[in-house]
Amino acid sequence: MSSDWLEVWRGDAPLIVSIPHSGSHVPEEIEKRLVSPWLARKDADWWVERLYNFADDLGATTVRTCLSRTVIDVNRDPSGASLYPGMATTALCPTDTFDGERLYAEGQEPDEAEIAARRERWFIPYHQALRAEIDRLLALHGKVVLYDAHSIRSRAPRLFPGELPVFNIGTNSGQSCDPALAAAVEAACETSGLPMVTNGRFKGGWITRHYGKPERGIHAVQMELACRGYIDDPSPRITPQSWPSPYRPPKAAPMRSVLTDVLKACIDFASS
DSSP: OBOSSEEEEOOSSSEEEEEOSOOOBOOHHHHTTBSOHHHHHTTSOTTHHHHTTTGGGGTOEEEEEOBOTTTOOTTSOTTOOOSSTTSOOOOSSOSBOTTOOBOBOTTOSOOHHHHHHHIIIIIHHHHHHHHHHHHHHHHHHSOEEEEEEEEEOSOOTTTSSSOOOSEEEEOTTTTSSOHHHHHHHHHHHHTTTOOEEESSSOOOOHHHHHHOBGGGTEEEEEEEEEGGGTSOOOOSSOOTTTSSOOOOHHHHHHHHHHHHHHHHHHHHHHHO
């Protein structure tokens, strides 16, 4: 099933891969109010849909929005409340980039009425699709894993100090899934020899926190990859010429191998 902005690939394995941030589409009526088309797409989780395009071969279900997160961020609390109080982050309808650059021309930011309209038009349908797939697979298996797939630049000083580990696993501090699932995901990542952390800077966004209900058989985990694991990280000075880095299959192949083991571990857990 697909529309011009929402893609759902249905499988029958007890695994859903949510891809909320890899889109780059901005409707014309919004784009004409922005400072720069490039800035509006700068913070996308670049190429994540290609990185995980093996998931359907495992029988996983994939839910993805093609919209840029500048339009609406479907991984934020719809009330607008911050997921990380006291820390820099971006909003439900962001008005600045990860680096603090303004997205909209002066006076063109969305007001409360527009944010509500975007929520109705895009946020709610994304989550209706996600909920429908969770319910479908839960009825089939009695247990399901929701895997929220993300990536980010290795360095984003406004968001976190220094260089981010390659694998950043989030389970809402252990509340969104069974510890056995977190351990299985960690074990699959450890084979890479690359740096890893669980519940560090990224503990899981609204998708992980909202849907993860282990007591109901819904186990949610977020994977935030530092992009150097599968593409070239941008130079210290990020420009339209240096970012996004191109997706090169040979560069991404080792990461795809690890992530295949990660998703298989999720399926094995849900099937046990």
